[in-house]
Amino acid sequence: MAAENGPSLGRLASVYSEVQTSRLHHALRLPSVLCSQFSLVDGPPSSATGNPDEIAKLFPNLFGQPSATLVPAKEAVEGKALKVGVVLSGGQAPGGHNVICGIFDFLQEHAKGSTMYGFKGGPAGVMKCKYVELNTDFVYPYRNQGGFDMICSGRDKIETPEQFKQAEDTANKLELDGLVVIGGDDSNTNACLIAEYFRGKNLKTRVIGCPKTIDGDLKCHEVPTSFGFDTACKIYSEMIGNVMTDARSSGKYYHFVRLMGRAASHITLECALQTHPNIALIGEEVAAKKQTLKNVTDYITDIVCKRAELGYNYGVILIPEGLIDFVPEVQKLIAELNEFLAHDIVDEAGVWKNKLEQESKKLFEFLPPSIQEQLLLERDPHGNVQVAKIETEKMLIAMVETELERRKTEGKYKGNFIGQSHFFGYEGRCGLPTNFDASYCYALGYGAGALLQCGKTGLISSVGNLAAPVSEWTAGGTALTSLMDVERRHVIFSSIFFSISDFALHKRNSTGKFKPVIKKAMVELEGAPFKKFASLRDEWAIKNRYISPGPIQFIGSGADAVNRTLLLELGVQA
Amino acid sequence: MAAENGPSLGRLASVYSEVQTSRLHHALRLPSVLCSQFSLVDGPPSSATGNPDEIAKLFPNLFGQPSATLVPAKEAVEGKALKVGVVLSGGQAPGGHNVICGIFDFLQEHAKGSTMYGFKGGPAGVMKCKYVELNTDFVYPYRNQGGFDMICSGRDKIETPEQFKQAEDTANKLELDGLVVIGGDDSNTNACLIAEYFRGKNLKTRVIGCPKTIDGDLKCHEVPTSFGFDTACKIYSEMIGNVMTDARSSGKYYHFVRLMGRAASHITLECALQTHPNIALIGEEVAAKKQTLKNVTDYITDIVCKRAELGYNYGVILIPEGLIDFVPEVQKLIAELNEFLAHDIVDEAGVWKNKLEQESKKLFEFLPPSIQEQLLLERDPHGNVQVAKIETEKMLIAMVETELERRKTEGKYKGNFIGQSHFFGYEGRCGLPTNFDASYCYALGYGAGALLQCGKTGLISSVGNLAAPVSEWTAGGTALTSLMDVERRHVIFSSIFFSISDFALHKRNSTGKFKPVIKKAMVELEGAPFKKFASLRDEWAIKNRYISPGPIQFIGSGADAVNRTLLLELGVQA
Structure with missing residues (x-):
């Protein structure tokens, strides 16, 4: 009411x-220093990052x-x-x-x-x-x-x-x-x-x-x-936790959850720490290891197969929105496509693909048809391929499906796979x-x-x-x-x-070639949050350690809890 | 933690x-009658519905x-x-x-x-x-x-x-x-x-x-x-409320939210009563009024145009999952397609469409290309068109876009329209x-x-x-x-x-032609929940009366509140 x-x-x-x-x-409470009289104490002179x-x-x-x-x-x-x-x-x-x-x-x-x-x-x-x-x-x-x-x-x-x-x-x-x-x-x-x-x-x-x-x-x-960050991750984690309970209850779906956050994968990492999914892809790791989409697909497929052997034909997979921006070969393909499409025309027979470099052609053919089509047809006002519009979760479902079918014909996989796609984004930006x-x-x-x-x-x-x-x-x-x-x-x-x-x-003009930036803080592969995740993910992959954080509570025990990333970075939580 | x-x-x-x-x-509390000794009192003999x-x-x-x-x-x-x-x-x-x-x-x-x-x-x-x-x-x-x-x-x-x-x-x-x-x-x-x-x-x-x-x-x-029902609707309403606040804050998106529930539109109606969207489509009303997809599209487009005149190029629209099952012409088209595709082949030139009845052909051509393709290509194991797979929210976005473009060229619409699609389903089935x-x-x-x-x-x-x-x-x-x-x-x-x-x-065989069923309780157009909604929707359409229910709280004021549908049906709430 x-x-x-x-x-x-x-x-x-x-x-x-x-x-x-x-x-x-x-x-609203205030830090005690702000509650009474205060003065400002300057530190030493600063430099730059x-x-x-x-x-x-x-x-x-x-x-x-x-x-x-x-x-x-x-x-x-x-x-x-x-x-x-x-x-x-x-x-x-x-x-x-x-x-x-x-x-x-x-x-x-x-x-x-x-x-x-x-x-x-x-x-x-x-x-x-x-x-x-x-x-x-x-x-x-x-x-x-x-x-x-x-x-x-x-x-x-x-x-x-x-x-x-x-x-x-x-x-x-x-x-x-x-x-x-x-x-x-x-x-x-x-x-x-x-x-x-x-x-x-x-x-x-x-x-x-x-x-x-x-x-x-x-x-x-x-x-x-x-x-x-704290609120958004908790809202997404509530939803992920619910989807996990659903996955375990119905036992028949793989939920591929794409999470907002193009540049860095902090949201995905934090949600993983809160909910313990079977798989969470971290863009920074994909980039550091120079992984290809085939690598990523195989990583997921391997886990799906192992789980099937254990009788689990379900799971939950978290994907950062910006995943494909981290895959070097995708960047290369997109660049070639932008170049090609600016001057040339795509023929039905597919002869045009020979104008791509060998590696890019191979990648293009590895992509699901719906994604191929999207890459060729949907352009932004500058004529560029709209990478941001690619529904990465659906793309991965299609690629894993194809790989599983291949393994099935080889007798290496006997499970069932049904993917369900989700995108959690706008729901988290304006919550209480x-x-x-x-x-x-x-x-x-x-x-x-x-x-x-x-x-x-x-x-x-x-x-x-x-x-x-x-x-x-x-x-x-x-x-x-x-x-x-x-x-x-x-x-x-x-x-x-x-x-x-x-x-x-x-x-002067001579300094004109530099632009000042506050560099985005990416997920540090040597940082505590990622290391915590990396130490647990193999267990999460196979055993179901799902946690359901539930809806954000404003009163009661835990209502003041801080997100994992921050606690780990502050060294408060091991 | x-x-x-x-x-x-x-x-x-x-x-x-x-x-x-x-x-x-x-x-957990129990009704007091269950807390002590009880006995059972039979009512009068019953009949059937x-x-x-x-x-x-x-x-x-x-x-x-x-x-x-x-x-x-x-x-x-x-x-x-x-x-x-x-x-x-x-x-x-x-x-x-x-x-x-x-x-x-x-x-x-x-x-x-x-x-x-x-x-x-x-x-x-x-x-x-x-x-x-x-x-x-x-x-x-x-x-x-x-x-x-x-x-x-x-x-x-x-x-x-x-x-x-x-x-x-x-x-x-x-x-x-x-x-x-x-x-x-x-x-x-x-x-x-x-x-x-x-x-x-x-x-x-x-x-x-x-x-x-x-x-x-x-x-x-x-x-x-x-x-x-209570929990699921409250989870969906939390998300809808968040999306509403986002819509009002960014001022540039129309969020089309499809909600789980194939047969009846109770979830959509309840969520509408909880959140006050600009539009909520109720399948039972669409069916009762024998509306066409064109009618539905025009209804949405008219409101989008009116809002644009008021300076609102944003909004939130709720859609029941089963919407198109309620549209008679869609059912007819699907039946014809199933029949046709079982025996015939679709030619590129589109001559095949002449085999559809005039009305169905017109509807098919009214559908966005992606939906046309889906209807023709994706079949279930029995060869039937998979209506359940149609992403109604995306279909409606495409149809409204087309209609708005038409009106724009006629000078009847000067706003901007960007649709964002959502499906809230699995998140609500397994929440706490x-x-x-x-x-x-x-x-x-x-x-x-x-x-x-x-x-x-x-x-x-x-x-x-x-x-x-x-x-x-x-x-x-x-x-x-x-x-x-x-x-x-x-x-x-x-x-x-x-x-x-x-x-x-x-x-005996003679009774064999009947099957007993508990009939699904559909949204009653004369029932209190729908009448409440119908009395308010015109105001919600134009003015922004959004409510953000926020995350479900388990303690504190309101934690024991019951959903609107039930209160209205019980006559407790006007």
Whole structure:
């Protein structure tokens, strides 16, 4: 039974479910350092993750600045009223609203008389100066709620000189003291460029980033995890656990579950640690071992055969969304196809295939017909093959089926195989944040407010000691430049970026060939989460060690539990 | 963090999640009538749902027997030890394990020294006498857990004379006093036939049914709902709610969500009542209004266009799995295709299509190419078109896209449309049962034990007053024959069933043309749930009234809430 029309603005017409309502009333705890008076202690000068000389050239005003930690203090930092803007950038992640609530509450409590603006629809809102003024009535209904719908997000970047100028105009018009950019690796890189630009222009507007992405690929020592990863993985794991129980109950299906996350396989790895599937493919391992699709198919098929001998004609297999991006031979085939299809025509008889290199031709013929067709027919507006549209789980089912049929005719396999495909993606991006994500985001936002008040810019809000109770968490900011490396451009001066860097950062052409990036944190094959997985997977493959995590609970034992990846990386769990 | 190896048998190698463990310890309440001494009070003689004369002929030993209600009593029913078998039949539904726990606990508490057998793999286990003896250690780990893996299920039916004889042999060999059949409409019909057969053979073995199916299509006045429906709908609604928040946040996708449930659209209707989608298609309405696929496509497209005018280029649409089974023209096309493909060959030029009737040809050409191909290429082992494999959600996306393009060229639509398809099915069959399903199933099982102890056969365990607290629920049994009607056979004497009915029920050939069935309870267009939906859908279509039910909670406010369909049908909710 829904509480008819709770709050009055923003989600004006919304009807809340009982759980949504109870989450609205869930009291958010803060790290104790944020509960009382605090001051900021700077660490030593910072460097960069790679190529510090180049980073120093790209960020002359910011490079080298120290990271900072909040510590208890006897006196309060001067509580001047601030004007602060906030923007959500990129894909949704559970907890985004709580970052905003954290900033808002900080300003209410530590900088009375402050004004807060929410830029609408992502960075485009900053450029076009489209915003909503955030007040208590407007913000309240979003506390602990999923989604980004309070101000919505967008995928634009502030890149061209004109766009930087637009952002500057907005900052000036609204007299912004601060701008908080909530986003992933790209968005935080962009935040740092804006911070550098504003500093270079002597604007008073400071810029602070916040680490957001369900993919879990924005992290480092000081930023142990990105928000949303915990909730998304728990939602997917609930579903995987249910499917596992179903597999074991009906005894006749192999469930191939593709999980969101194109670049890194953290989600798949975390879900595997939570649920113990028979197989989980990790893209980074496939790439490191230079595996082919045939290798992957054989690996799955071997396990299916072994299980059949034990009487198990069922199983659960997890697949990262970006799997085929990790397979070198697929990349090669796609490149050849893009090249070929741009100039040539596919003939029915298949003679065209002789124009592919031998290896690529072999791979193409190994692919199931439906995938072959997809590769040839579906192109993006630039005429390129749409790799992202390939339903990898269905492709693998078809390839395993073919291989099993072959083995059956050879008398090497006597089981039955029925594949069921799943894709878990959108279900996980906007769920109600777990207690962990709710608290983590609130602390990130509250801490971002504190950093702005202390006059900091070019930092990413950093909350640490996350395996401890919330009260013991640390808070502070990490220099965004310290997370950076450069990427060398493949194309000579085709990028808009370099015109900005020239214009905005007053750099010479000679530095134009480098682009600053916060490198995505990939699954480390020597890291604790992967090693834990690798030590157990052979047992999981054959014996059924399924775990059903069940639906996320907000109260009761375990409601505050943190995901495995984080605990393993923190060395708290063996 | 999982409790390493809890229980010792059955789920021997299982590791339980925190939530699974906490559910294991969740204390199950019973209706107060089952907590103390009780006796059974018979109601008036019963009839049948339809064609009572035919049902009387098919069930000479059982027809007319009264339903029975458990009432508090001063003296205990004599607690003789019993031998009881239990079998799970058909698809999984959350709560099945609790029915078994209920029977088990009843025997432990009211019939000391009893023996309980679990037949393995469904009715085949009964026929082949494959069973496991259930004891405390074995049963314990399954309390409040999802799945059917304690003894597994199967889709066989006991139909031929030989099979009835096998069941008889098993009953004799194990000296069964009772057999509890947990299943859907078909399985309960089968249970009644077995009860009749055993009674006719003067066996002491009584047979009691239990109403199971996530589809919600086994229900009547005395059996207000089938177990599993509550949990499954809440799991799907959690996911739908998340997708809705995502749709509203990103503002650029139309999510087409197909929901499990081939025969009836109860799941779609319930999920709609829980989440308020922009569109929910109800198969029964499509059939009643004799709608065509073009009508359905236009209905969706009209709403997409109206929403685009309001600036909403996103939405959520729910589709019952069995939608196209409800569209008369599709049935006609399929029949023609089956006929045609059995004898003829499809030519590339498409001349073959002239052999279809005009209306069917038009429909075929209206279908998206991928669906056309699927209809022509994918056949089941009998050579028939595999309607069940059609991904209706993708088909509708393609058809709406085409129609929108047409309107765009006519200047009638200026929006953007990107469809995302989902199928929520297996995720919902084996989740941890909600508090409602956990208690309901436990009471169904406990009550089934009581019915057996009182010497009853041919009843379905019935628990009522479900809107009240568990302690006030009623318990008893409803005559299975009273739920029955007959179906006239289309094919003359081709069915195995009639040889049983002849053999087992000693009926004449003249009755052989009827088959007893418990008719599936379809969505009633005059029923309270549909009327509620129909009164609100126009508002939901245009305004965004999305509700996010969130993950199922096991403790806290709302954890005991019952689904909308049931509350509306009970007249408790307006």
